[in-house]
Amino acid sequence: MTVRAVQVIAGADVIAYHSARHGRSIARSIAAEHLRADHIEEALIYPVTTESTDHPGGYRGALDEFYESAAARLAVHLDAGRTVAVISEGDPLFYGSYQHMHKRLAHRYPTEVIPGVTSVSAAAARLGKPLAEADEVLTILPGTLPEEELTARLASTDTAVVMKLGRTFPTVRRAMERSGRLPEAHYVERATMTGERTEKLADIDAETVPYFSVSVVPSRIADLPPSTGTSTETATGTGTGTGTGTSTGTATAGEPSGPGEVVVVGTGPAGPLWLTPESRGALAAAEDLVGYTTYLDRVPLRPGQRRHASDNKVESERAELALDLARRGRKVAVVSGGDPGIFAMATAVLEVASQDPYRAIPVRVLPGVTAANAAAARAGAPLGHDYAVISLSDRLKPWEVIAERLHAAAGADLALALYNPGSRSRTWQVGKARELLLEHRAPDTPVILARDIGGPEESVRTVHLADLDPHQVDMRTLLIVGSSQTQAVRRDNGTEVVWTPRRYPEG
Known part of the structure; x- marks a missing residue:
C-alpha cells in the first residue's frame, strides 16, 4: 500500500470493499492492519461471480443493478457528511471494481483516486x-x-x-x-x-x-547478453549452395537458441499499418532478418537481431543465406514486400529449400497484403469479379510470354492487376501492353494508376485506357485495368470510385 492510501484510510469514516458471497475480501485483507474498530464497514457483496444467473437482464443486468445499489449505499454516507474510502486491490482504475462506483459517484462528490501497485x-x-x-x-x-x-x-x-x-x-x-x-x-x-x-x-x-x-x-x-546490439551486414558474395551470388552475412554470433527455421514474411505494400499480427510477431521473434534493404528498413530495429541486407536482384542468394543461417540453428525471417508468395521471396526460398542440403530445414510462409488488393481498396472495388495478376517485367520471362498472357486474360474479359509495369531500364512495356489491351477493350475502359500505396507519396488516379501515358508509370506504380463491366462513378462528395460488379451479364 502507498503512504497516501494509509493516510486516507486513517482519515476515513467509512471503509467500503467488494467481495464475493463468502464475504472474504482480498482488498480488506491487504488493508486490515490499518482499520480501526470505529470504522464503519460496507461490504459490497457481488450477487454473481460467474455468468450463470437467472436475472432477467442476464449477467450484465445483475451487475448493473448491484453497482447501482452499492453506489446508493455509499451515497447515503456521503450525503451525511462522512468520508468514504473504497479500497481496491491493485490499482482502482485498472480492471478494478471501484471504477463502477467512480462512474456513478465522482461527478456528484469531491473525489480523489489513490493509485496502487497493479x-x-x-x-x-x-x-x-x-x-x-x-x-x-x-x-x-x-x-x-x-x-x-x-x-x-x-x-x-x-x-x-x-x-x-x-x-x-x-x-x-x-x-x-x-x-x-x-x-x-x-x-x-x-x-x-x-x-x-x-x-x-x-x-x-x-x-x-x-x-x-x-x-x-x-x-x-x-x-540478451549485456553487449548484444543490432548489427547490419550487406550480402554481396559467395554462398555454399545453389545460388550464384555471395553473402558476407553468414552470422555465427552466439550459440543457437534451438532448432533453426526460416519464416518468409510479407510486410504489405508499405509500413506497419499493412503488417498482419502474425507477421509482426515473426519479425520480433527472429534472430536474423534477411532481405532487400528497402524492405528491411520497414522493420523496427531490435537489440540482439542481425540484419543481412542485399540488392533486389539476388533472390536466390538471399534464400541460400537464410537457409544456411537456419541450418546453424538460427531463427530467420526473410523479409519480403507485399505478399511473399506473389512475385516475391517465397518462391525463391522454397526453390532453394527443395534442394540439398536444405531439404530438412523448416520453412513457413506468412501471407501479407499484396499491392493489388491495397491499390484496389484505395480505388474502390475494381477487382470485385474475376481478375488476373500479371507482371510486365521481362527480366525473368520473355515478352512473348507476357503478351500471350495479356491476350488470353483480356480476351477472357478479366480485370487485370499489372505488377512491375516500368522502370528506368524498361520503358516500352506499358505502351505495348496498352496497344494489345485496346484490341480487346473499349478506349474508355477505366485504368487505375496506383503509386506508392501506403507510402508518403501515395497517389491514385483513374484514366481511360486510350489515355494511359507510359511516362506516368514507374516501378512504384501498379496498374489495374478494368473489364468490360467495370464502372467509374463520381459520387456526390466529388470522389470517384471504381468497381466491378459481381454479376456478369448472361450470354
Missing part, C-alpha cells in the same frame, strides 16, 4: 524479470477475450501480461501455444500475498488456477 508490476517484480525495455511494446490482455483474438495479439506484441485467468486458463494456454509464446510465458498467482506461486506457464495444471493469477511474457531484450 498485479502486472507485482508479478514482474516477483519473477525478477523486466516487463519491457527500450522500444518494446507491452500489451495487457484480459483472458476473457476470444481465443483467436488472444492469439493474434500475443503474436504481434513484444511483451504481454494476460489477466483474469481462472476458468479462462485453458483458452489462454492454447493461445500462448498457437502464437509461439508458450516457451516464454510465466505464471504468477497471488503475487506478494500468502499462497504466492510462480512457475512456467507450460507446467501449470488448469484445475489449480484461481482468478487472481496472471500470465507474463517478459522482455526478450532482458535475456
Whole structure:
C-alpha cells in the first residue's frame, strides 16, 4: 500500500470493499492492519461471480443493478457528511471494481483516486524479470477475450501480461501455444500475498488456477547478453549452395537458441499499418532478418537481431543465406514486400529449400497484403469479379510470354492487376501492353494508376485506357485495368470510385 492510501484510510469514516458471497475480501485483507474498530464497514457483496444467473437482464443486468445499489449505499454516507474510502486491490482504475462506483459517484462528490501497485508490476517484480525495455511494446490482455483474438495479439506484441485467468486458463494456454509464446510465458498467482506461486506457464495444471493469477511474457531484450546490439551486414558474395551470388552475412554470433527455421514474411505494400499480427510477431521473434534493404528498413530495429541486407536482384542468394543461417540453428525471417508468395521471396526460398542440403530445414510462409488488393481498396472495388495478376517485367520471362498472357486474360474479359509495369531500364512495356489491351477493350475502359500505396507519396488516379501515358508509370506504380463491366462513378462528395460488379451479364 502507498503512504497516501494509509493516510486516507486513517482519515476515513467509512471503509467500503467488494467481495464475493463468502464475504472474504482480498482488498480488506491487504488493508486490515490499518482499520480501526470505529470504522464503519460496507461490504459490497457481488450477487454473481460467474455468468450463470437467472436475472432477467442476464449477467450484465445483475451487475448493473448491484453497482447501482452499492453506489446508493455509499451515497447515503456521503450525503451525511462522512468520508468514504473504497479500497481496491491493485490499482482502482485498472480492471478494478471501484471504477463502477467512480462512474456513478465522482461527478456528484469531491473525489480523489489513490493509485496502487497493479498485479502486472507485482508479478514482474516477483519473477525478477523486466516487463519491457527500450522500444518494446507491452500489451495487457484480459483472458476473457476470444481465443483467436488472444492469439493474434500475443503474436504481434513484444511483451504481454494476460489477466483474469481462472476458468479462462485453458483458452489462454492454447493461445500462448498457437502464437509461439508458450516457451516464454510465466505464471504468477497471488503475487506478494500468502499462497504466492510462480512457475512456467507450460507446467501449470488448469484445475489449480484461481482468478487472481496472471500470465507474463517478459522482455526478450532482458535475456540478451549485456553487449548484444543490432548489427547490419550487406550480402554481396559467395554462398555454399545453389545460388550464384555471395553473402558476407553468414552470422555465427552466439550459440543457437534451438532448432533453426526460416519464416518468409510479407510486410504489405508499405509500413506497419499493412503488417498482419502474425507477421509482426515473426519479425520480433527472429534472430536474423534477411532481405532487400528497402524492405528491411520497414522493420523496427531490435537489440540482439542481425540484419543481412542485399540488392533486389539476388533472390536466390538471399534464400541460400537464410537457409544456411537456419541450418546453424538460427531463427530467420526473410523479409519480403507485399505478399511473399506473389512475385516475391517465397518462391525463391522454397526453390532453394527443395534442394540439398536444405531439404530438412523448416520453412513457413506468412501471407501479407499484396499491392493489388491495397491499390484496389484505395480505388474502390475494381477487382470485385474475376481478375488476373500479371507482371510486365521481362527480366525473368520473355515478352512473348507476357503478351500471350495479356491476350488470353483480356480476351477472357478479366480485370487485370499489372505488377512491375516500368522502370528506368524498361520503358516500352506499358505502351505495348496498352496497344494489345485496346484490341480487346473499349478506349474508355477505366485504368487505375496506383503509386506508392501506403507510402508518403501515395497517389491514385483513374484514366481511360486510350489515355494511359507510359511516362506516368514507374516501378512504384501498379496498374489495374478494368473489364468490360467495370464502372467509374463520381459520387456526390466529388470522389470517384471504381468497381466491378459481381454479376456478369448472361450470354
